[in-house]
Structures are given as C-alpha cells and as structure tokens.
Amino acid sequence: MNVKHALTIAGSDSGGGAGIQADLKVFQELQVYGMSAITAVTAQNTLGVHGVYPMTVEAVEAQLTAVGEDLGVDALKTGMLFSSEIIKGVANKIRYYEWKNIVIDPVMIAKGGSKLLEDEAVTAIIHDLIPLSTVITPNIPEAEVLTGAKIVTIKDRKDAAVSLSKMGTKSVVIKGGHAEDGENVIDLFYDGEEFYEFKNTRKNTVNTHGTGCTFSAVIAAELAKGKEIVEAVRIAVMFTQAAITEDLNIGQGHGPTNHWAYNRQLNRGNLDE
Numbered sequence: 001m002n003v004k005h006a007l008t009i010a011g012s013d014s015g016g017g018a019g020i021q022a023d024l025k026v027f028q029e030l031q032v033y034g035m036s037a038i039t040a041v042t043a044q045n046t047l048g049v050h051g052v053y054p055m056t057v058e059a060v061e062a063q064l065t066a067v068g069e070d071l072g073v074d075a076l077k078t079g080m081l082f083s084s085e086i087i088k089g090v091a092n093k094i095r096y097y098e099w100k101n102i103v104i105d106p107v108m109i110a111k112g113g114s115k116l117l118e119d120e121a122v123t124a125i126i127h128d129l130i131p132l133s134t135v136i137t138p139n140i141p142e143a144e145v146l147t148g149a150k151i152v153t154i155k156d157r158k159d160a161a162v163s164l165s166k167m168g169t170k171s172v173v174i175k176g177g178h179a180e181d182g183e184n185v186i187d188l189f190y191d192g193e194e195f196y197e198f199k200n201t202r203k204n205t206v207n208t209h210g211t212g213c214t215f216s217a218v219i220a221a222e223l224a225k226g227k228e229i230v231e232a233v234r235i236a237v238m239f240t241q242a243a244i245t246e247d248l249n250i251g252q253g254h255g256p257t258n259h260w261a262y263n264r265q266l267n268r269g270n271l272d273e
C-alpha cells in the first residue's frame with residue numbers, strides 16, 4: 001500500500017484536543033501516515049494550560065534526524081515551537097532534508113491566555129520559517145503580531161495577508177475565529193495573486209479547543225496527498241466546521257472538537273469530497 005507521510009512538529013497536549021495529539025488524529029482520519037517531533041510537553045486540559053515543559057533543541061533535532069534518515073516526509077506542519085532556538089533548529093532540518101509542503105501554524109497563545117511561544121521568538125518565525133513555507137495559517141491576533149498592524153476589517157485582513165506574503169511564504173490563510181464577523185466566520189486565503197473567502201455560520205459553542213491545530217493538520221495531510229493548496233484549504237475549512245458542529249462535550253471548559261465528524265458526514269453524503 002502506497003501511503004503518504006505527514007510530520008507534525010509541535011507541543012504535546014495532555015488533554016488530547018490540540019497539539020501533537022490533534023494533529024495525529026487528523027492524519028489518521030485523512031489516511032496519511034502520521035509522525036511527530038515533540039517540541040514541548042504541556043500539562044493541559046479543557047480548563048487551561050497548567051504547565052509548559054520545553055524539550056531541548058538537541059532532543060527536537062534528534063527526532064527530526066530520526067524521521068529524516070529513515071521515513072521520508074511528504075508534508076509537514078509546525079505548531080507550538082516555543083523558542084527561537086527550537087525554531088532555528090527546525091528550519092535547519094527543513095533545509096537540510098529539503099522537505100517540501102511546509103505548513104506553518106504560528107501558535108503563540110492558548111485560549112486561556114498561556115504563552116506557548118516566547119516573545120522574542122516571533123522574529124525567528126519571520127526570518128527563519130516563513131520564507132520556507134508553502135502556507136502560513138495565523139489567527140487574527142497572531143497575524144497582528146507578525147505584521148505589527150491592527151486587524152479589524154476584511155480590508156485589514158487582506159492587507160495583512162499581502163504583508164505576510166511579502167515575508168516570503170507562498171500563501172496565507174488568516175483564520176477568522178477571533179473576528180467579529182456577525183453571524184459568520186470568514187477564513188481568508190491568499191495565494192499571492194487572488195483572495196478567496198471561506199464563509200460559514202459561527203457556531204455558538206465553547207468546544208473549540210484545538211481548532212487551529214486541526215485546521216493546519218488537515219492542510220498538511222492534503223498537501224501530502226498531492227492536493228493543490230487552495231483545495232487543501234477548502235478541505236481544512238470543511239473538516240474543521242464538521243469537527244466544531246458535532247462537538248463531543250468532553251471536560252469542564254473549552255472542550256475538544258470531533259475529529260471523526262468529517263468522515264461521518266462524508267459517509268452520510270452531506271459533503272462533497
């Protein structure tokens with residue numbers, strides 16, 4: 001059986017809703033072989049992040065070498081990277097192994113407000129990682145930090161996407177979960193030439209823990225399978241909407257999303273593949 005390989009370079013979420021755990025669940029659902037390099041362990045549940053324990057750069061690099069020397073990578077995503085040292089180590093390995101289909105989810109702060117990236121590491125994301133990327137997927141606060149510009153209107157979002165594109169990425173998705181778009185959520189995709197708006201009804205739920213991780217993992221899985229970037233983003237929007245809509249109601253706080261839901265809806269014929 002010829003199966004494609006996807007790698008996640010991210011933090012561990014003991015609660016299972018975000019980070020490495022969410023990414024591997026997505027890879028499995030989308031039938032790509034999932035691999036991981038853990039950058040930090042978090043003690044986390046649906047009520048928040050209770051501890052952050054970063055790995056050493058050597059430990060992160062050793063995991064990437066182990067994957068690079070044996071298994072091969074058709075696409076990869078990065079999530080929580082924590083420090084500039086880890087970011088530089090990851091960028092070096094991407095260059096050394098000439099990995100392609102690079103999805104950068106510039107994770108900075110968890111929903112409860114805990115820092116998952118040191119402040120000074122933003123510069124390393126801009127200089128070392130963005131130029132290697134096929135797509136970068138910030139939420140609105142992350143896009144504001146990366147561009148230094150306040151984002152309120154759709155026009156602001158388009159300007160931010162153009163600024164990010166000029167930093168050297170091939171394409172950009174600015175996710176709309178944190179915006180006030182009335183009854184809708186709008187994810188804006190820019191491929192360097194054209195804008196695409198993916199609009200959905202905003203769901204009234206607290207169970208959105210790990211939506212950003214899920215979204216970027218779907219893009220990585222679909223790029224691994226050879227999909228064009230705009231098509232990979234379209235599937236990521238559908239997968240994430242299904243995962244939020246059929247939520248699981250787990251835990252006492254911001255619960256995880258449902259990674260089975262997309263395939264369940266496909267099997268029921270509710271979605272076009």
Ligand SMILES: Nc1ncnc2c1ncn2[C@@H]1O[C@H](COP(=O)(O)OP(=O)(O)O)[C@@H](O)[C@H]1O
Pocket residue numbers: 138139140175176177178185186187200201202203204205208210211212213215237240241244
């Ligand atoms: N309440 C919601 N209803 C519907 N979709 C949502 C909701 N919140 C987030 N999303 C979707 O989840 C994905 C992640 O969005 P966002 O919350 O902006 O990122 P992050 O999880 O990185 O903070 C996007 O596709 C966004 O449209």
Ligand SMILES: Cc1ncc(COP(=O)(O)OP(=O)(O)O)c(N)n1
Pocket residue numbers: 010011012013018019020042044079080107109110111112116208209210211212213214
């Ligand atoms: C280990 C770890 N990585 C990333 C996140 C952030 O997840 P994300 O999907 O961006 O959003 P929230 O769930 O924080 O809203 C995390 N919490 N933990």
